[in-house]
Amino acid sequence: SDLGPFPTDAAIAALALADRVVAVEGNATAQLASLIRTHTGRVVDAHILRDDGRAFTPQYLLRSEI
Secondary structure, three states: OOOOOOOHHHHHHHHHOOOOOEEEEOOOOOHHHHHHHHHHOOOOOEEEEOOOOOOOOHHHHHHOOO
């Protein structure tokens, strides 16, 4: 819930295990994806963004075109 200071080493280790990284965020500007890129150098492969205040549902995620 708190990303300051950003856990750079843990993020790099976790991202190294992923073939594909998708940022699922409740904002319009992909803030977490920007933090990940800034601190790890890794660019996320896709974004699913929602800024209408509603919760993400499995159906919403499955309908997202990534």
